[in-house]
Amino acid sequence: MRIGLLTEGGYPYVSGDAGLWCDRLVRGLAQHEFDVYALSRSRHQETEGCVPLPPQVRRVRTAPLWTAEDDGVALGRRARRRFAECYGELVAAVCAGEAGGVADGPDAGGSDAGGADVGGSDVGGVGRARGGSEVPSGHLADRFASALYGLAELARESGGLVGALRSDTAVRALERACRAPRALRTAREARVPDLLTVAAHLERALRPLSLDWYDDDTLGAADLCHAATGGSAALGGLLARHFCGVPLLVTEYGVQLRSHYLSLGPDAAAPAVRALLGAFHGRLAAEVYRAAEILTPGNAHARRWQERCGADRARIRTVYPGMEADRFTEAGESPDRADPDTLVWVGRVEPAKDLVSLLHAFADVRREEPEARLRIVGAPSGIEGAAYLGHCRALAAQLFPDEAEGAHAVGDNPVSFEEVGSPEAPTLADAYASGAVVVLSSVVEGFPISLVEAMLCGRATVSTDAGAVVEVIGGTGLVVPPRNPRALAEACVALLRDPERRARLGAAARARALELFTVEQNIAAFHGIYLEIVSHCPVRRVVLDESGEPLPFASPAESRLPGRWTGPTARALPRGVPAWATTAPVRATPLAAAEGPR
Numbered sequence: 001m002r003i004g005l006l007t008e009g010g011y012p013y014v015s016g017d018a019g020l021w022c023d024r025l026v027r028g029l030a031q032h033e034f035d036v037y038a039l040s041r042s043r044h045q046e047t048e049g050c051v052p053l054p055p056q057v058r059r060v061r062t063a064p065l066w067t068a069e070d071d072g073v074a075l076g077r078r079a080r081r082r083f084a085e086c087y088g089e090l091v092a093a094v095c096a097g098e099a100g101g102v103a104d105g106p107d108a109g110g111s112d113a114g115g116a117d118v119g120g121s122d123v124g125g126v127g128r129a130r131g132g133s134e135v136p137s138g139h140l141a142d143r144f145a146s147a148l149y150g151l152a153e154l155a156r157e158s159g160g161l162v163g164a165l166r167s168d169t170a171v172r173a174l175e176r177a178c179r180a181p182r183a184l185r186t187a188r189e190a191r192v193p194d195l196l197t198v199a200a201h202l203e204r205a206l207r208p209l210s211l212d213w214y215d216d217d218t219l220g221a222a223d224l225c226h227a228a229t230g231g232s233a234a235l236g237g238l239l240a241r242h243f244c245g246v247p248l249l250v251t252e253y254g255v256q257l258r259s260h261y262l263s264l265g266p267d268a269a270a271p272a273v274r275a276l277l278g279a280f281h282g283r284l285a286a287e288v289y290r291a292a293e294i295l296t297p298g299n300a301h302a303r304r305w306q307e308r309c310g311a312d313r314a315r316i317r318t319v320y321p322g323m324e325a326d327r328f329t330e331a332g333e334s335p336d337r338a339d340p341d342t343l344v345w346v347g348r349v350e351p352a353k354d355l356v357s358l359l360h361a362f363a364d365v366r367r368e369e370p371e372a373r374l375r376i377v378g379a380p381s382g383i384e385g386a387a388y389l390g391h392c393r394a395l396a397a398q399l400f401p402d403e404a405e406g407a408h409a410v411g412d413n414p415v416s417f418e419e420v421g422s423p424e425a426p427t428l429a430d431a432y433a434s435g436a437v438v439v440l441s442s443v444v445e446g447f448p449i450s451l452v453e454a455m456l457c458g459r460a461t462v463s464t465d466a467g468a469v470v471e472v473i474g475g476t477g478l479v480v481p482p483r484n485p486r487a488l489a490e491a492c493v494a495l496l497r498d499p500e501r502r503a504r505l506g507a508a509a510r511a512r513a514l515e516l517f518t519v520e521q522n523i524a525a526f527h528g529i530y531l532e533i534v535s536h537c538p539v540r541r542v543v544l545d546e547s548g549e550p551l552p553f554a555s556p557a558e559s560r561l562p563g564r565w566t567g568p569t570a571r572a573l574p575r576g577v578p579a580w581a582t583t584a585p586v587r588a589t590p591l592a593a594a595e596g597p598r
Contacts, residue, residue: 001032001534004222004240008233009041012050012060019051021253021321021522022228027054028523032530035222036060037213039232043067061218063211065204065232073160082154083164084173089147091177091202093140094280095187141290141310144283152209152239160210165203174199178272184279190272198276205280208235220244223534227251227288231281234288241291247537249529250288252306253298253321254446286310293533296526298447299468317529321447322522325514328456331433332510335458335503341371343492344435344459346420346428347442347450348381349389354464356395357485358441359415363399364489366414369496374415375424377431393417432457436502437495442466443482451477452517455509460502462491472517476509 005011011022026034034057040046043066053060075083155161164170174195178187190198213219219240226249227234237248289295289311296319297303303316331337343362347353355376362374380386396415418424418431425431432438438454438461445467452472454461461477463469470479478495480487495502515521 001224001530002222003029003032003034003530004219004225004237004246005034005036006038006225006227006233006236007036008039008065008229008231009045010038010228012036012038012053012057013040013045014048014051015045023051024322024324024519025523025526026057028519029527029530030054030056032056033058035218037219037236038062039065039208039236041065061213063207065207073158073163075158075164079154079158080164080169082150083161084169086147086150086154087165087170088173088177089143090151091174092180093144093147094276094283095177095180095183096140141283141286145287145290148238148284148287149242151206152214152242155209156214156243162203162207162210165206166199170203171195171199174202178276184275186272186275190270190276194270194272194276197270197273201273201277202280205232205284206235208232208239211236214239214243216244219246222246223539224249224530226530229254230285230288234292235284238288238291244539246539247293247533248288248291249294249296249533250292251296251298251319252302254302282309293537294529296529300471301446301468317525319522319525319529320517321449321452322519323449323452323456323513323517325456325518327427328429328432328453331429332456332458334433335506337433338436338459339373339434340436340499341369341496342373342375342435343437343439343496344375344377344432345439345441346377346431346453347440348385349376349378349392350381350385351388352442352444354441354443354483355388355392357443357483357488358439359392359395359399361441361485361488361492362415364486365492365496366400368489368493372414372492372496375418375431375435376415377418377420377425379419389417428453429457432459435459436499437462437492439488439492440464440469441482441488442469445469448472452513455513455517458506458510460495460505461509462488462495464488473509474512476505476512478505 005022005026007022011019011026013019036053036057036059038060040062043064046062046064050060151161175190177183178190178195213236219225219236220243222240223246225237225240225246227237228251230250230252234248234250237246237250240246241248286309289306289309293315295306295311295316297306297316298319298321300318303318306316307313343365345355345358349355358374358376362372365372365374376392380389396413396417400413400415402413416424420426420428420431425434432454436459438451438457438459440448440451440461440463442448442464443466445464447468448463451461451463451469455473455476461473463473463477463479464482464484465479466482473479478491480491495505
């Protein structure tokens with residue numbers, strides 16, 4: 001089977017999202033061939049280079065999302081008119097109703113959504129514009145999809161739309177849509193700087209329209225497109241499905257719609273900008289979920305978001321991320337290595353992890369258990385993370401002045417800040433193994449990788465109820481509300497005082513993690529899904545005879561069997577391409593000549 005793997009800001013680059021699980025997936029499915037189509041997010045990511053690729057990766061095509069030179073395409077008069085019509089329809093569908101369900105989606109509190117007025121989902125129901133009029137959601141979804149594919153066809157015919165998407169025509173079309181009678185109230189309040197910001201974001205999101213990835217030599221040659229995330233990567237899969245009939249599989253271990261909304265920068269702080277971009281990504285997500293043959297969220301939290309945006313439950317399969325259990329085996333089978341008075345936190349240091357609440361909770365723990373210690377193991381995430389780490393260090397020094405046993409002893413702080421690779425924590429497994437209880441204090445969390453790693457190490461855990469924590473932990477750990485230091489402290493004290501309970505919970509957690517969250521489970525699940533999609537939605541290609549006409553029965557039944565065919569193969573065309581579209585038709589051998597003289 002030939003898989004077109006679509007990524008954004010991750011694999012095969014060294015840094016980025018989803019790189020690790022994609023690498024494990026490709027290496028675990030050595031019987032298949034992979035073509036990787038990667039969208040990079042920054043120059044730094046491209047400079048760092050790619051990870052070593054296994055032999056089953058036949059080809060890698062990359063394109064930058066962080067910059068785009070003008071393609072130099074000058075649209076003719078008719079093409080400009082088509083662009084204005086299609087782009088106008090696209091932004092009109094975005095502005096006319098409320099799509100995506102960002103602000104009031106499941107588990108999206110005010111802290112997650114930022115409190116902006118984006119509106120609720122109108123997928124599968126009726127969208128109410130802020131002006132009070134009701135717009136049938138199915139009609140808006142059809143308008144958006146029709147306009148999107150119209151732009152894609154225009155980009156394919158003209159050679160690209162980068163310049164057109166940046167043009168005054170695009171900005172004027174967006175302004176007309178915002179001033180329309182049924183537009184969102186926040187959209188009608190958009191000023192010229194807001195319109196320019198939105199137009200620039202839309203050009204970036206629609207950049208895959210101008211790529212040359214959608215013919216019979218690229219994604220059209222694949223048996224299946226697998227998008228490792230939603231958004232722009234999945235847009236490439238949508239176009240391969242539209243032009244070539246290649247089925248699409250979309251995996252979301254985080255919700256791309258929600259991530260787009262939460263990651264909007266300072267230039268998108270205006271309510272109108274946030275509302276319009278949220279509506280656009282909601283429309284795009286709804287179309288991706290509608291067109292995908294199967295959706296594979298990484299947890300029930302992501303699944304609820306997908307269903308809220310219109311995904312069909314019958315086409316959703318939850319596939320948990322796979323972790324390498326072998327490197328945690330020694331720690332998991334040696335619970336006696338733990339210091340019975342030590343709490344451990346492991347992860348990326350950033351505000352969403354709420355280490356401030358953890359430090360205040362530990363102050364309460366110390367009042368109950370004076371011998372308790374807290375190890376914070378992790379590196380800061382970016383500039384914001386470095387500043388947050390400095391703040392946490394200062395708070396720890398304030399809450400826990402260096403303590404000494406006597407007048408002549410050196411003081412020691414019960415809170416330590418370390419990084420994996422240091423003498424105190426040479427490996428990740430050693431960091432988890434050093435503590436009796438592993439703590440997770442996040443206020444925002446997707447799939448809690450650190451929690452699974454702690455479970456594989458056989459450690460009892462205390463976690464805040466964020467993201468997929470409850471789903472992952474099951475009944476094998478204690479869960480408390482986020483931003484509640486007192487509840488967090490009480491749970492930690494309860495486990496520190498009860499070693500037998502810690503041992504029971506740790507053993508149960510390790511058994512659960514080995515059953516649900518291993519690499520082998522993940523690879524087996526995707527292998528079965530690949531076979532399911534290809535068996536139900538095979539790509540039907542046209543083989544031509546010597547006259548350029550379709551050749552019946554050109555693909556024998558044996559070609560569906562596993563294995564590689566090394567003999568000469570006829571050139572195939574995507575379904576729906578006429579015979580005159582190829583310049584070099586396949587010459588089929590006449591039956592009489594093949595049989596020879598009688």
